[in-house]
Amino acid sequence: MVSDERATTGEFSAIAADRGRLGRTSAAQRVAELLCEHITEGRLAPGTRLSEEALGEALAVSRNTLREAFRLLVDQRLLVHQLNRGVFVRALRPADVADIFTLRLALEQVGVRAAPHAAPELIAAVRGALATAEAAEQRGDWVAVGTADLRFHQAVAGLAGSERIDECMARLLAELRLAFGAVADARGLHEPFLRWNQALAGLLESGATDDVEVELTRYLDEARRVIVTAMTETEPDR
Numbered sequence: 001m002v003s004d005e006r007a008t009t010g011e012f013s014a015i016a017a018d019r020g021r022l023g024r025t026s027a028a029q030r031v032a033e034l035l036c037e038h039i040t041e042g043r044l045a046p047g048t049r050l051s052e053e054a055l056g057e058a059l060a061v062s063r064n065t066l067r068e069a070f071r072l073l074v075d076q077r078l079l080v081h082q083l084n085r086g087v088f089v090r091a092l093r094p095a096d097v098a099d100i101f102t103l104r105l106a107l108e109q110v111g112v113r114a115a116p117h118a119a120p121e122l123i124a125a126v127r128g129a130l131a132t133a134e135a136a137e138q139r140g141d142w143v144a145v146g147t148a149d150l151r152f153h154q155a156v157a158g159l160a161g162s163e164r165i166d167e168c169m170a171r172l173l174a175e176l177r178l179a180f181g182a183v184a185d186a187r188g189l190h191e192p193f194l195r196w197n198q199a200l201a202g203l204l205e206s207g208a209t210d211d212v213e214v215e216l217t218r219y220l221d222e223a224r225r226v227i228v229t230a231m232t233e234t235e236p237d238r
Contacts, residue, residue: 012059027065028072031061032069032072032073036170036171039089039177040147041143042180044089048089049088050079050086074087076171076175091178096179097227098224100175100176100179101220101224105220107157107165107168107169108216110157110160110162110165111156111159112156112159112204112212112216113209115159116209118161119161122158122161123204125158126155126204129154130148130152132144132148133152133194136148137191142186142187142190142191145190145191146180146189147177149193153173154166154170156200156204157169200215203215
């Protein structure tokens, strides 16, 4: 359920720490990108109310800039405006998750097929995201493991070397992060898929692209099932 609790400046202190990244040009776009990043990293949960006053103070930007940033993120399905209540981080429905996974599969399979001819730095990005997940596992930081999981799959799609695919995946994964909150046990959610990512990376590096396509399809089908099941159990009226 969406919370009515009024946000205070202190709740956005992590965002405030990033305000130095905002420039004078395209301020609304930069604010939107920053908020999208915080959503992807699990630092802004579904149902969070985004107070114009608190966020404006945290980022030292005008309300007009914030409103434009909010509009951009509403268009990207990351925020929702509720009349007379304000702007909230969106809570997904099971149908949203199913739709996201359908598009994810198409985009990631393009990356897998491009892998044999991908630039070395794109291959390195896949391994780097996996290493980040493994390091987070060692720390016991399962929220960070979830973020690295998203980055891993973004890097897999990125093997296609397409700027448009990269942009689409970034938006999709920010949406998907909103669904992770339906699963109460973060470790239970991410640990088995980390093992699966390790296997996928090994297959990619061996050049077994046909096997990667098969395993990726199984992976995404299972991930969708786990998340949708959790959402259905926690929100039976949706």
